[in-house]
Amino acid sequence: MIARSRRLLFYFLLPPLIVLFAITIYPFGFGIYNSFHNWVLYKPQLGSPFVGLDQYVRIFTDSNFWLALKDTLIYVSLSVSFSILLGFAQALVLSRDEIKAKGLIRSILIIPLVVAPVVVGFAFRFMYNADLGVLPWLLEQIGIRIPRILGDPAWALYAVILVDIWNQTPLAFLVLLAAIQSINPELYEVASIDGSSYWQSLRHITIPLLRRAFLIVLLIRTIDAFKAFDILYVMTEGGPGRATEVLSIFGYRLAFVGWRMGTASAFALILFYIIVGISTLYIRFIKEEETDVSTR
Amino acid sequence: MSRRVSSGSQYRWRKVGVLVGLYFLVGLFLVWTLFPIYWILLTSLKTTQQVNTMPPLFFFRPTLETYAQLLGGDAMLSFRNSLIVSSVTVLIGLVVGFPAAYTLARIRFRARDQVNFFVLSMRMAPAFAFLVPYYLTFRFLQLLDSYLALILINLTFTLPFAIWMLESVITEMPVELEEAAMVDGCTRTSVMWRIVAPLMAPSVAATAILSFVFCWNEFFFAYVLSGTNTRTMPVMLTSLIGLMGVDWVKMSAASTISIIPTIILALLAQKFLVRGLTMGAVKA
Numbered sequence: 001m002i003a004r005s006r007r008l009l010f011y012f013l014l015p016p017l018i019v020l021f022a023i024t025i026y027p028f029g030f031g032i033y034n035s036f037h038n039w040v041l042y043k044p045q046l047g048s049p050f051v052g053l054d055q056y057v058r059i060f061t062d063s064n065f066w067l068a069l070k071d072t073l074i075y076v077s078l079s080v081s082f083s084i085l086l087g088f089a090q091a092l093v094l095s096r097d098e099i100k101a102k103g104l105i106r107s108i109l110i111i112p113l114v115v116a117p118v119v120v121g122f123a124f125r126f127m128y129n130a131d132l133g134v135l136p137w138l139l140e141q142i143g144i145r146i147p148r149i150l151g152d153p154a155w156a157l158y159a160v161i162l163v164d165i166w167n168q169t170p171l172a173f174l175v176l177l178a179a180i181q182s183i184n185p186e187l188y189e190v191a192s193i194d195g196s197s198y199w200q201s202l203r204h205i206t207i208p209l210l211r212r213a214f215l216i217v218l219l220i221r222t223i224d225a226f227k228a229f230d231i232l233y234v235m236t237e238g239g240p241g242r243a244t245e246v247l248s249i250f251g252y253r254l255a256f257v258g259w260r261m262g263t264a265s266a267f268a269l270i271l272f273y274i275i276v277g278i279s280t281l282y283i284r285f286i287k288e289e290e291t292d293v294s295t296r
Numbered sequence: 297m298s299r300r301v302s303s304g305s306q307y308r309w310r311k312v313g314v315l316v317g318l319y320f321l322v323g324l325f326l327v328w329t330l331f332p333i334y335w336i337l338l339t340s341l342k343t344t345q346q347v348n349t350m351p352p353l354f355f356f357r358p359t360l361e362t363y364a365q366l367l368g369g370d371a372m373l374s375f376r377n378s379l380i381v382s383s384v385t386v387l388i389g390l391v392v393g394f395p396a397a398y399t400l401a402r403i404r405f406r407a408r409d410q411v412n413f414f415v416l417s418m419r420m421a422p423a424f425a426f427l428v429p430y431y432l433t434f435r436f437l438q439l440l441d442s443y444l445a446l447i448l449i450n451l452t453f454t455l456p457f458a459i460w461m462l463e464s465v466i467t468e469m470p471v472e473l474e475e476a477a478m479v480d481g482c483t484r485t486s487v488m489w490r491i492v493a494p495l496m497a498p499s500v501a502a503t504a505i506l507s508f509v510f511c512w513n514e515f516f517f518a519y520v521l522s523g524t525n526t527r528t529m530p531v532m533l534t535s536l537i538g539l540m541g542v543d544w545v546k547m548s549a550a551s552t553i554s555i556i557p558t559i560i561l562a563l564l565a566q567k568f569l570v571r572g573l574t575m576g577a578v579k580a
Binding site: 010012013015016017019020023024026027028030031034089090093094096098099105106107108109110111112113114115116117118119120122123124125126127129131132134137166171174175178216217220223226227229230233234247248251252255256261264265268269271272275276279 | 314315318319321322325326328329330332333335336339347348350351352392393395396398399400403411417418419420421422423424425426427428429430431432433448451452455456459484488509512513515516520529530533534542544547548551554555558559561562563566569570573574
């Protein structure tokens, strides 16, 4: 009977898996096929001839691709590191016994994460606005004059990174707070009896025990930052010039401004492999961490 | 003796200092988090004239006029579109995802790890890896600007998400209850629907809520695939950018309308937020 029910279970799994594969594998297969063809939508008379690896060569020889890669690396590294630092600081403060109304504060601090990225983009675009914006005005009150923050190639990228940090800090905060709260409080009691100060406990107990949580936040944040599109598109569309053109905007322009479906497909695969490559590295670290802990 | 008193009060002062410092930090965090939201809320209550003054107005006579205008206009149509697309996507995601999650959690075969990795890798795929093939397909089928197109493409992230969430919850549930029921003659199907599903009600609700929020906020897919008939809220917002600039008051009011439902929903499901956002990598 158990064996029969096993078989039955398999039949439960089949229809959902067929749906899942149909909606995900099909576009992937189609994308791979496209990446070997030259298909330009506004030139239907050309059809879509097979061109081998030409699309890949075209991307790797495009100087704008390397520029976008550089901007993406700056975007990812700054956004990920600062959101994790700020989220960690928030988690540390919120895990102190002295703080009252923790539940309420926690609820408020996670709000940016669930605000639609388009709204986030507009809110900051308005606040950065050269003529009406509240941020240039505030900066001027303390003697800093940056008239056109989003229009200035020197500042635009950092201005949008700040917005991503605002939007994504709650993720780091939530994961790290959960991890801090799962640490056995006796560890801290023993340490404080032995005369360990708060900062010493932080360094020798909290941070080492949070390694796995840090790695997980790092993984998720890196994946998301590589894929960042909505906020950037709404705020600058990659401009001024190409100052904020990260890889996802570069890809969007290939597909829906240049209408080069083949090139865009090849590029989508390249970006996918970059993200998978980095993620696999992190996942390996996380797995190592898990086996370390279990053999300890 | 006097030395002990002074060190006692010194200790107390230090404690007060720490307390003040901590609350100062909490205050900073709250201002940083809330100011942008407060600012669009405030702007949505201004008149165009009040927005166009420098320095920015913090105190003024609020008006709900912009909201009244929006309620009569095409913002409501977009609100309805968002509601239809998000709810249908979530419904399909749960109906298809629940049996899959149950099976993956309860059966021990090797495919399980592979399916899990597959689900995670779907999260790594950049949006336009899906968008380009779907765009070409829907264009060929003349399904651009249809609810079906939006629902199908939203399922590419909703379905993996639902499977992952539900599976991680079922895995933690004791299997004994189900075994007992099966010994008593229940079939797998009735075990799943009569015993597991009711126990899962809170986590199913949370999964539904979070998927709904993701669909509601989704912009890129809808921007490319929707048209005048199926425009969702985020796409409608971008259409408020005109050649002459942006109507900031209207924008702020429409933004406020679109984010209030998601904030309320997400706060209801916040216990599951960590698990959902890390795709089960952290057990909260």
